[in-house]
Amino acid sequence: MVRTPRILMCEPEYYGIEYEINPWMNRQVRSDPDESRRQWWRLHDVLRDLGVTIARLDPVPGLPDLVFTANAGLVFHKTFISSRFRHGVRQGETPVFERWASAHGFEVVTLPPRYHFEGAGDALFCGEALFAGYRFRSDARSHQWVGERLGVAVLPLELVDPRFYHLDTCFCPLSEDEAIYYPGAFDDYGRSVLQDRIPNLLEVSAEEAVSFSCNAVVVGKTVILNDGSPKLARALQGWGYEVRPLRLSEFIKAGGSAKCLTLRIDGEEAAAWKHDPAAVGVAR
Ligand code: ARG
Numbered sequence: 001m002v003r004t005p006r007i008l009m010c011e012p013e014y015y016g017i018e019y020e021i022n023p024w025m026n027r028q029v030r031s032d033p034d035e036s037r038r039q040w041w042r043l044h045d046v047l048r049d050l051g052v053t054i055a056r057l058d059p060v061p062g063l064p065d066l067v068f069t070a071n072a073g074l075v076f077h078k079t080f081i082s083s084r085f086r087h088g089v090r091q092g093e094t095p096v097f098e099r100w101a102s103a104h105g106f107e108v109v110t111l112p113p114r115y116h117f118e119g120a121g122d123a124l125f126c127g128e129a130l131f132a133g134y135r136f137r138s139d140a141r142s143h144q145w146v147g148e149r150l151g152v153a154v155l156p157l158e159l160v161d162p163r164f165y166h167l168d169t170c171f172c173p174l175s176e177d178e179a180i181y182y183p184g185a186f187d188d189y190g191r192s193v194l195q196d197r198i199p200n201l202l203e204v205s206a207e208e209a210v211s212f213s214c215n216a217v218v219v220g221k222t223v224i225l226n227d228g229s230p231k232l233a234r235a236l237q238g239w240g241y242e243v244r245p246l247r248l249s250e251f252i253k254a255g256g257s258a259k260c261l262t263l264r265i266d267g268e269e270a271a272a273w274k275h276d277p278a279a280v281g282v283a284r
Contacts (some may be wrong), residue, residue: 003055003266004051004052004053005050005051005052005219005220005264005266006052006053006054006055006058006264006265006266007047007052007053007054007055007058007217007262007263007264007265008054008055008057008069008072008100008240008263008265009040009043009044009047009054009055009056009057009067009069009261009262009263010057010066010067010080010260011037011040011056011067011128012033012037012040012060012061012250013060013065014059014060014061014062014063015031015059015064015066015067015251015254016030016033016063016064016065017029017030017031017064017245017249017253017254018037018064018089018266019087019089021087021089021090022136022162022165022254022255023163023164023165023255024163024252024253024254025254025255026253029252029253029269030253031251031253032249032250036085036251037252039157039246039247039248039250039251039259040067040251042246042247042277043217043221043224043248043261044256045245046224046244046246047106047217047219047262050219050220050222051166051219052219053096054222055265057069057096057097057100060093060096061093061095062092063090063092063096064169064254065089065090065093065254065256066090066093066096066255067251067261068121068254068258068260068261069097069260069262070119070120070121070151070166070256070260070261070263071083071090071093071098071117071118071119071121071166071260071262072093072100072101072119072120072170072261072263073097073098073101073108073119073120073266074117074119074120074123075106075120075131075248075263075265075266075267076152076267076273077148077267077273078105078106078107078160078283079107079109080098080101080102080106080107080108080109081109081110081111081117081119081146081150082094082097082109082110082111082119082121083097083117083118083151083167083171084097084110084115084117084142085117085118085137086109086116086136087116088254089107091093091129094245097190097222098110101129101245105263109149110222111142111145112145112155113250115139115141115142115145115176116137116138116139116142117138117146118138118166119263120127120168120268121137121162121166121167121168121264122134122137122138122143122166122167122168122171122225123146124168124171124173124203124241124262124268124270125152125267125268125270125271125272125274126173126176126177126179126197126198126270126271127176127177127197127198127254127270127272128152128153128186128272128273129152129153129154129155129197130143130146130147130150130152130153130154130155131167131171131173132146132147132154132155132156132167133141133154133157133158133159133166133167133168133170133171134156134157134158134159134194135158135159135160136159136165136166137165137166140156140158143156144156146174151172151199152179152228152273153157153198156194157171157186157190157193157280158187158189158190159185159186160185160186160187160252161184161185163210164182164184164185164209165255166260168203168207168214168215168216168259168260169185169196169212169215169255170182170185170186170204170214171185171214171217172214172215172216172218172259173198173266173268173269173271174202174218174223174236174239174241174269174270175218175269175270176270176271176272176275177198177199177200178183178199178200178201178202178239178270179194179197179200179201179202179270180201180203180204180208180213180214180232180236180278181202181203181214182203182204182205182206182218183208183210183274185204185209186204189260194226200239202232202235202236202239204232205231208228208229208231208232209225209257210256211227211228211229211252212223212226212230212248212256212258213224213226213228214257215256215257215259215260216258216259217259217262218260218268218270219269220239220269221242222241222242222243223236223241223242223243223244224241224244224246224258225244225245225246225257225258226245226246226247226248226249226252226257226258227245227246227247227248228245229245231246233245248261248278262284
């Protein structure tokens with residue numbers, strides 16, 4: 001049975017650079033509302049043309065980062081582990097995302113108080129394991145809690161460069177045994193975990209990593225990413241992927257790009273549980 005990929009997105013109606021919570025954000029460098037809308041719709045249309053069903057979350061005034069739906073939570077089968085944002089300015093997004101998830105048939109699970117967890121921005125399945133970035137946003141103990149709750153193996157990876165503050169800015173699983181990563185965002189231990197656990201790893205250079213090239217959306221054998229990564233694009237083509245570079249400069253001003261603007265609600269391509277639900281831990 002072929003299921004259509006499903007992705008949650010939120011139009012940038014109230015998007016803007018209103019605070020500074022990562023090194024990319026600077027209130028003096030404002031986003032252009034019309035250009036933001038154009039870039040967002042281009043991403044939307046490219047995904048739709050690839051056969052993706054796009055679920056639309058209504059934008060909310062006063063929540064400029066709600067566009068980054070990757071941070072809503074982590075999806076596992078019909079379980080939605082809701083994010084607990086580190087910064088107060090994003091905490092108002094949580095009830096909005098939770099309302100959406102429960103209205104769409106997910107069981108919403110929340111972490112214990114004072115645990116920080118930023119959803120699919122920091123927790124990405126590759127094969128059977130959940131690769132989990134911590135330090136700037138999510139806590140290592142949150143990932144352990146999530147792993148126990150879902151019955152999946154968690155591989156915690158410390159993020160060491162504040163520009164790559166979410167795991168999805170420096171690591172992107174492509175399939176169950178392939179991923180791209182920027183080695184400079186991890187310590188030696190993190191790099192060795194990735195090298196040991198993922199048979200085919202594609203390294204992204206420092207110059208291309210700052211173009212958010214790891215922040216890619218994978219749909220089947222197509223990879224959608226910010227433009228400005230010709231070397232990575234060629235390497236991906238060599239691996240049999242079709243590459244769709246898009247201009248997402250308005251969102252890089254907030255520290256996000258293609259992947260951050262999406263939440264795969266039917267499971268990422270690289271997640272083993274999506275392809276063989278019976279074989280991998282089923283949520284309680
Ligand atoms: N301004 C947002 C923040 O700092 C950007 C989030 C980007 N999302 C992501 N999944 N990397 O939280």
